[in-house]
Amino acid sequence: MAFNENSLTAIDTPAVLVDLDIAQRNIERFQRYADEHHLRLRPHIKTHKLPALAEMQLNAGAVGITCQKLSETEAMADGSSAIRDVLITYNIVGQTKLKRLRMLAERIKVSVVADSITVIQGLSATFADAGERLSVFVECNTGANRCGVGSPSAAVELATAIAKAPGLRFGGLMTYPPVNAEAAVERFMSDAKAMIEARGIPVPVVSSGGTPSMMHAAEAPITSEYRPGTYVYNDRSLVSRGVCDWDDCALTVLATVVSVPAPDRAVIDAGSKTLTSDLLGLAGYGHVLGRDDISIDQLSEEHGRLVSTGPIGLKVGDRVRIVPNHACVVTNMVDEVMVAGAGLTNPELWPVAARGRTV
């Protein structure tokens, strides 16, 4: 364990802890799978938001990174000279953002996505006089019903529009599928790819993603790049899906018991401002390590309520470590995470460079 009793005692709570040794193991585990299946790996940094973690992913073999927002990408590019190839899986809309995208594209290799002619027109107007064409993917809806075109023929239409648009080049197809949708991904993407190629337009990349299904990524062999995010830290949602075990969870929340108002109830100093209200379909707001009998049944902003099936067995001042439901949103709550492992002598506070980057 990268964090030992001594180092934990010195940390004020609530605190978000990251065990770099576990993160490294998680990175290597999926990189091995990707290598074995000839998948190019482009991890989504929304989970850690840390340039140093992105470097660990690149060093292990990732071909680049994925960001969701422009401002996230800027923070990552500013934070590491190793980050020079970023796919932004977002429709960039509006003059302010388009100008920032153009400036960013002059510093690093950046690709974006589009799922409408309106988005393509905005990108083209911005890059028409650029030295290098902007790579634009078509986002496809393979069942998640968020963004993305709804049919292969709609994908063909947009791919053609991109290929013709001044300043742009067609980068490929991208999807964020629901869990266990390999068959749907394979069908949609194969059809779209064949139809686009039949028009004489190459499809350089087919990009899919998501940690829950990552060990099945190769079951949609049309996929050439994969963008997992949460796999670097893992969380309670992934343990509940059987994707990993508690020992694979690199991110935990350290909290202190501040009240034991009843024999079966205790209150900790981590609430929704640390653990967040994300349930991801689960009951309760996190798992107290070593205490399967406890559920975190209620959060307010600064209080977490722990209830046990038996005596709670905690006293004021005790510390607990919690695996949150969803690691990605927890790193967005804090300016700094406490990291240990990876040869560090003592735990260190690392600023979460891309926290709060929503623009």
Place this chain on the structure above:
Amino acid sequence: MAFNENSLTAIDTPAVLVDLDIAQRNIERFQRYADEHHLRLRPHIKTHKLPALAEMQLNAGAVGITCQKLSETEAMADGSSAIRDVLITYNIVGQTKLKRLRMLAERIKVSVVADSITVIQGLSATFADAGERLSVFVECNTGANRCGVGSPSAAVELATAIAKAPGLRFGGLMTYPPVNAEAAVERFMSDAKAMIEARGIPVPVVSSGGTPSMMHAAEAPITSEYRPGTYVYNDRSLVSRGVCDWDDCALTVLATVVSVPAPDRAVIDAGSKTLTSDLLGLAGYGHVLGRDDISIDQLSEEHGRLVSTGPIGLKVGDRVRIVPNHACVVTNMVDEVMVAGAGLTNPELWPVAARGRTV
């Protein structure tokens, strides 16, 4: 409207907007109620996290402010010389925090709460040699089942312990009741106050709180101070409870439509990193102003999904304004809010001084 079409167009999204004119009206409305009913007002700053808003509350007649955490209190005291009287409604536990509390108490008047002997012992050990005694309230559980002693006799025991403890003085009784619990508050607090006074210990203050029930605060006449938080901004949860109307909501989220992938569906650039996953018992994640037909039925971190009962009638690039379910947690997501009104010529970005202050 403090924000007009022109000023909104210039703001990049997603953005958290605060209308200071509406906030001022909300502050005055409840201050009037408090004055009429001889309640001292001590607003909870967890909603706005802004020293300037606390000053507006103090100028209107508040006797001081409430903070939940030590680090919040430090941020508020640093941000305004008008903030000199703070009740921290939290059990302060652990040497690091106790030392910070002692330093803070040397700068401003600060009171805290306790609901166990352990907490009282820690406070007493820290303040035993202080120049001035620390005011400590006993937190009482009047039905919310979070922190607090469970009976008036337990409150007497702790009040007596505080009164005897070196460095401390008994500040009064404090509760965070559930909604519509005026009768329970009156009963618990009256019993506890009478029993404590019978031991010769004065009970200077009985403090209650919560915006949902604030217009019924006087129905528990034992209450001498009240600590509403959300009333300054209001939100969808309070509109749904009938406490206010949409026009009384000072905080809104401005978002841009980035995708319209189906006739009844649109996707905006505000997700759980802006609106948060807080449901507060509601269906959906916010109210789109002027569009009762739309529900925000799904959030991921950077996407909000809007679905309509009919045609969505939105196109890529359109802007929407959203009243979030819970205003307090939204201000914790952003480093800055965009404010307008109160005589400002143009909207201004204000740093959210106490954002992320969880320690």
